[in-house]
Amino acid sequence: MTLPHPVEGSAATKAAAPNPLLNRLLGALPIDIYQGVLPHLQFVPLHLGQELYGPGQTLDCVYFPTTAVVSMLCTMENGASAEMAIVGNDGILGIALFMGGNSVPNRAVVQIAGAAFRMPGSVLASEFRRGGVFQQLLLRYTQSLIAQMSQTAACNRLHAVEQRLCRWLLLCHDRLPSNELVMTQELMGDMLGVTREAVSLEASRLQHAGLIDYHRGHITILDRPGLEARVCECYGVVRRETERLMK
16 A cells, blocks of 8 residues: 655645645545544644653654654663654654553654644544554554664664764655754754764765755755765665555
8 A cells, every 4th residue: 555645736735734644644544534534633833852752651642744753762761862763754653552552661752843633542543443444554654663663773783873874864854845954963963872973073074075964953955866875774674664564
């Protein structure tokens, strides 16, 4: 089952923003199912650094990002953090609500500001129990998310900071409508599990190579093929697995 990007002139672009169909999971639903859940979708702006949930918190809603990107972070007792996965317009935050649990051990933090649609957890759980297309989409997405988490763990252990930064930039770019990313050095460090100084150094190297423009947390991707040439194998593994599962 393919998750289509919105096409100019389609229902996804004719509707005035904010538009739930910009989320690829919602956009892949049959019209009757979509119309059934639409009244339960609430538009919410997401701000840079905003925490959507934290460790041990009981979840009562899920989020379908449209123009925002959210990082799932594992945080240690000393405050150090590392990214497990990112969720953007490809998916949903709060999978514990339909996987049998009501809380999670990690944090969800907005790494790129934008918008999302919030749905009560009870509504999603009810739709999931119905089975059918929505359930299949959610389960396939969950498998792709697990694949991303596994590859991120291996990448953070085995690959250089520059390669990991390229992977992170490409994954974010796949989930954004533009070439621009805005975030703080501190948050970027949390994403990669390194210091702000390490982020600044590697971002400066990519800028000198003409691949990005980087200034005070504002990143513009100038040469995507160049980033793809420098990234480790992990980006391709995650992207191929996502495409395979969501066909």
